[in-house]
Amino acid sequence: MKEFSDLSRLISPKSIALIGASDRPQSVGGRTLENLTKHSQFKGDLYLINPSKSLINEMACLPSVSLITGELDLAIIAVKAEQVLQVLQECADRHTKFAIILTSGFGETGEDGKVVEAKMLEIARSSGMRIYGPNCPGLNNINAQLGMTFSPAWKIDQMPGPIGLATQGGGMGRTILQAMARGIGTGLWCSSGNEVDLEVSDFIHYMATADDIKVIVTNLEGIRNGQRFIEACQHAARHGKPIVALKIGKSEYGIKAAQSHTAAISGTAEVNSAVFKELGVIEVDDIDELIDTAALLARSQPTGKEKLAVFCYSGGTAALAADKIGSAELELAIFNEITQKQLKEQLPDFASIDNPVDTTGIVLTNPEIGYEALKTVALDPDVGAILYPIPFDYGEITNQAAQSAVRLQKEIAKPLVMVWMSDKPGDGFPVLAQSGLVPARSVGNAVKALKNFIEYGKWRSEYKGEWHPLILNTDFNKNNKIRSSSNNLTEYKAKEILKQASISVPKSIVVSDSKSAAQAFTQYGFKKAVMKIVSATITHKSDIGGVRLGISSPEEASKVFDQMIDAVTKNAPSNIIDGVMLEEMLEESFVEVVIGIHKDPVFGHICTVGLGGIAIELFKDVSRRLLPLDASRARKMINETESSKLLSGFRGKPKYDTEAFVQTLVKLSDFISVHPEIHELEINPLAVCLDGKGVVALDAVLNIEVGGNNE
Template sequence: MTAVVRPGRATSLQGLFAPRSIALVGATDKSGWSLSTYQNLLGHGFTGPVHLVNPRTPEVHGRKAHKSLTAIGEPVDLAYVMVPTPAVLDVLSEGAELGIRNYVVLTAGFGETGTEGRRREEELHAFVREKGLNVLGPNGNGYVNAAAGITPYGLAITQPPPAGPVGVVLQSGALASAVLNFMHARNVGLSMLTSMGNEMSLSVTDVIDHLVDDPATEVIALFLETVRHPEEFARVARRAAEAGKPIVALKIGASRLASRTAQAHTGALVGDDRVVDAAFRRLGVLRVHSLEELILTAGLLARTGPLPGGRIGVVTPSGGACEIIADRAEQEGLEIPPFAPGTTARLKEAVPDFATVQNPLDVTGYVLVDRTLLARALETVAADPGIDVVLALVDLPRVPPADPEAARAYFGAFAECIRKTDKPVVVSGNVLTDITETGRRLQEETGFPYIAGGIDHAMNALGAAVRWSRSLPDVLREELSAPAPADVTPGRPGETWAEHRAARLLAEHGVPVVPSVRTADEHEAVAAAERLGYPVVLKAAADGLQHKSDIGGVRLGLAGPDAVRSAFRDVRAALQSSGYGADPAVLVQPQRTGGTELLVGVVRDPTWGLTLAVGLGGVWVEVLADSALRLLPVTHADVRSALGELRGARLLDGARGTEPADLDAVAEVVVRIGELAGSLGPRLESLEVNPLWVRGARVEALDALVTWA
């Protein structure tokens, strides 16, 4: 029996996250955590019984304490455990005996503290698995179920965010307070926040799974230090996309990966933070880069859902704001198209004579005189057939207005106008300040919509929302089946196959490879050259030889038999003097000229598995690291989009007078390389084709290396 029943256990965390009765085990007046948890439960809406358990004190927090879980004598749905570390297992044993299935373990001193702690955690985990318990933690503060008003949570919640559509899962306890405060400050509605702790049993993916099924949750926001279960993560991300619930994630540790990679020298791509980008892209997870972006992007998506497009109509009372918005739109890849002629004509009637009618629209400071101006302009812009989304710049008052009735009427009418439009309307303030009590009350009283941040964060969130909306069809496409295992006898673990063996493997699996003749003496070499046609290339070939050029084992541009003979002698000598005398073959190949050289590599990322990199070869990849990554398996379209991301992409279009590359032909070969890598499965460590030569529709691997796991 396992604690976490993977597929289909959609409601199995119901008891954990929606208990009807809670016991605080280890409750004590001496602990701030205990007091906070108790006060949170009492102060934020929990209506069921809260039992305090302490074997040594008859009274805790001014109320009777029970000696043990057993002594409660009533059913308990959830035990919140904050006893000393050595006592945790005993509490769970007693609870399991009583039929209590759900636990939050606040107690620390487990896996996070070293060898002895790890041993304790393993022992606890074994018990939890055996009994099929749901355990959040240990070393976690619990959760805040704002939708249901259930808050078994160990830190004071001084300003609870409103109940609402955003579910938050955090792999950091200390940042939870900051997130709760920020959601309150920006009036972003919370369904549930979970502080994961050590993820001994329940992990981030289990909670995401729960939130996908949770009717109160429309968007899921993650703070991730690490993705522990990448396959599970992929599964729940797909479920979220299918449910139309965006996942937004702040995934940190780029600098840590960078330093680890720098130390480990295991290849520039392994552990590259860009693999995380590639994985999230594949899974439709929006990656953000600050806590503010995390919450504001989630808040915006909760308001809009998927957006129909990226053509934004902008309505503001400020020219300066218009220019900031235009600059930011460009950075976010959003379009601010000219208005349709009809829209322009109607706007000209609506705005003052001295206003310039254009998108973005500045209706001018005349809004202070004509209080319906902005709303009327918004209505007109929303009716423009060339506009997908309207962005309106409105600041809520921060202090009680002189005439509260007038303010209510103004914002009420504005809210009504927004409700009436059939386009998504995003409202942004100018700068990122709190929504104050005054603003909050106005929003409640008038239904004035969510304010997506200051201009900077609102544009960021809008850009992210459009990207997510556009990516949905691709994320939801049918999953590619993994290729069948190839019928290949792999090399020894850690062995590298140089060109002469790697090329054969490629050719056998449908990847076009430059013709190559393995020769053992000058006569064979010249005969091969005559057959292939001059000019030819000679290359050293020997098992274990990876970097032919470094030993002088490559000779280019050989135009006749004399050149071939002389080059053969040189290459052979280079092999012998470098210790490859045992198997000193020389490859003869026709020299390919013109066209463009690509690099196509597949490496194994420790978290995400086989990852494809495409780049422009030679100087581009060596000096610029100009490459694009995709998780395997890849489609033709994946490869096309990856090629399009390259800084030097224009080179493939013939920017330098070379023959334009047939990108479909390239993509076909790259897909085949990806399939071969996939079919080699766990046996493969890395596979690199460098260069993959392209000229028009001709695509050939000119060299390759395969390393076995």
Template sequence: MTPAQRKNFNRLLRPRQIAFIGGTDAGVAINEAQRRGYAGEIWPVNPKRAEMAGLPCFASLDDLPGTPDAIFVAVPANAAIDVIAKAAAMGVGGVVCYAAGFREAGDGGVKREEALLEAAGDMALIGPNCYGMINYLDGAALWPFAHGGSCPGYGAAVITQSGMFSSDITMSQRSLPLTHMISAGNQTVLGMEDFVDVLCEIPAVRAIGLHIEGLQDVARFERMALKALSHNTPIVAMKTGRSAIGSALTQSHTGSLSGANELYDALFERCGVIAVDSPSQFIETLKYLCIAGAPKGNRVAGFTCSGGGAAMLADHSETINLSYPAFDADAKKILEGLLPDIATVSNPLDYTTPIWGQPERTLPVFTEAIARAGVDAAILVQDYPAQGLDETKHFYLADAEAFGEAAKQAGVPAAICSTIHENMDADTRAALMAAGIAPMQGIHEALNAISHGRDWAQAHARIVAADPAPLLSAPMPDEIEMISEAEGKDLLRAAGLSVPQGVLVNGAGAPGAAEKLGYPVVLKMMGPKLAHKTEAGAVKLGLGDAAAVQAAVCAMIDAVQAYDADAVTDDFLVEQMVARPVVEMIVGIRRDAQFGLAMTIGSGGILVELLADAETLLLPASADDIKRAISRLKLFKLLNGFRGNPVVDLDRLSQTLAALGNYAMDHARTVAEIEINPLFVYHDGVRAVDALIHRIKP
């Protein structure tokens, strides 16, 4: 976004005048601006109509009484280009281009979109192929369909790449406070990153929600996500297009690149972006962050008026690393004095029905329990009665008020959640919000939101302190070639990794080389067509004498001949057998046109396909980043001394892998891909047993 576009985007967000250009859709958009309470001037433009939405029409932009801050364009694509060019020449600030038929429509649409980009000049343009923008804070809307949503003076700014999903969010019955809604469309001029750049600076924006089909500029997204982090503004992202079908639909919808799922996950982890996978979780997480705020840790105080509800809290929390600290003896004694005899003092706490709805009794229970458990967050489960059956509702609200007061006194985020999503009516949600309590709908969604908030708070502290280096750009090479394993191991040695002692010889020299190295040895045939030596029969392990080596040479030639006659060579790598490791890992470094260099680490050897246990990081990555990724692997328990195994020095392992990543970045012009499988991991170091490396052809 240029300085001029930024200035014009601010005009678009808070326009003093809006010109609505088109027919029926433009008329609906005028009605929606009025629904939103827009207090500025509205200028309908249509040469064939005398009036639109009850307002007199102007025949063209030339006839307007002044230059509008914003225009809404709902005419066919070719006409839209002409209108936008005229608006740019007039000095209009910003435009919502509702018109479709651009990049998403194929080759002809691509040319139209190029013309649109040129026509826009310095204007801030949202779209094309989008619904537009709603500013709930300032009462402005350029939006062509009926919409809902409200703003209590703060809330979430939501940016989506699907117009219908953005509309659905405004209509949701979940009381998500909103400050802005932007349907980004094709992002010809302004992209998701530009919106984040501006919106994260607005104090009333307490969180930003992103529905992402694909990113156009990953490096810029990283910079803007880190900027939002520095402004204490959490980002919640729902990435769609993760399946093969979803990816194809994404590309046909807006022409966006979907990208590999694990690379998006790595990007979000790197930037402290909260990733969710469902619309309800998207809304509930944003709601919790906006109203309650992010908890600093994972210690929770849970309350129910039902033993079953307490068990539900505990069960799901265990799977997402939320803990319920037990009460010590002194706390138990105090709580026992406050609770009925039938109550059992525990966390989560079922405070039982004899004191239900009596704030003079429940307030001390909530207050003592929250304070004495030393928690980071508090949650109360309440399912409210349906309309017409709500003669007892005041009892629920009395406990809710007492719970909110206790959490406020302790200074911890508070949430009240219904077990069943719809069991919390709009009036109750509004009352809870006014008290600073997040009205959450669904136990799992509520607990997940607390967990997400906790993760964000910890990521915020870590990332802001670390000030990570920017992503490395790594253009895709025109052509790559595989280097031999022997040559590849020389490269790994230069990168600081240990490799088995070995020598490259012809078949006749293999027995002599083995004698010098010492038995047992490994024999491998080298060749440009032997990337997967095991499948070709091109590797033999545990050879104990010269005769075995010679026999292995002959057998290997026959096996490779049967596999692929053109793959047979007379080049053999003879290596010392290495000791059995604590674990086998796989380490890979590859490049992506969007994301640059990425490192993948995981369970290696035969477990690669069996466990699918891997984590991906974008480079550069620090040793601490890699250590955290390792801790998320299923393999981590084995590294950490599982069932008497030696404990691996994780710091040394992480530093070694970080050095490998640094080597790949330093040699990004020559090294295309690195795969080490297996990497033998010992308690005090590593050894690269096998390597598949490709270099860029000069």
């Protein structure tokens, strides 16, 4: 995998060439020039390139970038699409470090555009010059007041701050940037466009060690390189930088729109979410949640143990806030006697001094009482964060309430989360925004942000930086591959391979005629048997008459053989049949679970566990993890599912062998670590027997890569 480049001369260049500079104010080259010269504080060397001009806005203009002497950190390319390759090559020939391609009309338009992008990448790889874009709005280093962009909004969207923003789309990025109206500043915005070379992952990696960035925010339409994304997120985790991500492409509509926008690979939503969770990336569902969460993390570092207090002067709003907190499975703090005594002294008798606190309207007529009561709540030792909704605008009265909140936040380390619920901003809203309290616009949004905040704190408290996903491991023994002439293995062969992984399977034999079926039943001493059709091309055998349970005699085995062959031949005539498998039937008590492992094209091997049989499709009660697994991660994975209650002795039922289930997951993970050619493995069901009696793989599907990357 290509190492991450030092992007410091892209983010803060000392020399810039604007290729396609123009004196036409509304052109891309004209707007970019205006942003660089009139609305930025660029102190380095700026070169204007345009073969048809010698002077633009009283600045000298060169006909070619090749005429620039000395080092060139950055070329900003604003020429027509058909000229881009030639200009890129000229930049590469004179050892330019970075190129930003503002021009669109490439991979997002179809196959012809992708061919051109492939040539761009060839130039980058052969020269060492890194490419940003194409089809991007440019780069905004707001903390340095440097706008390398053609956007007319650059001159008005310049509120510096602790947020680092990495997006693929420009419009969504601008929406996040303009959250400055609520008081949160963005220090750096990188919008990578079609990502022919540099990706969002590169900018996440850079921001992980940027001193002026506290929180990384990303809006993703697709992840092109799972390895780089994982490495970048782990780099951020090692440096204590939280990442808040909005991933577009969870529905079929969203996937289609994302692909047409930036030609990105959207990926499977469930896999993306599982990977985010593993990496500590906070996944959000919309822009409001993203902004509220990032703003809160920029203000305070969570412990994961925060209990909440609600402070409000509206009883109904206080009840709503408490209800939202309960629905989010967060915990209200319990005030100690000192807090309750002080609140009783500060507030009228008809106020509610338990959590949630309803001060009643007295704080609107006496702001000092409101401040003192809020401080009392904040100082309670059980309170980790305070939720303070302001339900309406009362002019000067709510202005004073906002000022009291700002005053208190300066005195305490605990986060005070404000909510401005009214559509009328009045004078109070800007007081909160200008102080950096970033008021949420609804109680529900604020609670979502608090939940994300607290969950991230829990993840940080358990974070172990030494874990590396299997996709990052390239040290495989290629001579130890599973050999097969086809990708799909029969159930019998799949179980033979499971034995190699030390997974218990039932005693079985494959027979080719009815007489052999009867003989095998006697020879193997079956009391009861299961008979299954053996075919590498049939997965759902029971649907076509390919499974029979409870075979209890040699004569029955012989009869069922003929019936099964007839049924399968009739119902699935195009499939190759290798025989019928007789298998010992497990008659003791067990719980059915499923283990599925598949090789995701972006992130590598992912393990899924859940309730077995058809229940997994019906209830979708599953948990997912990237491989490899150790016992601790496997156990957490199992416990995340609701069905894990069935294993632990639910409602007086006996306990089942959860520990054997855990060890089975670890064994399979270890096996695939040395056999990455396994593309898909499903055990459905895995029988988890009574506690101490182990597990048995009752059915297995195995698909391997024949040839491919591991030959």
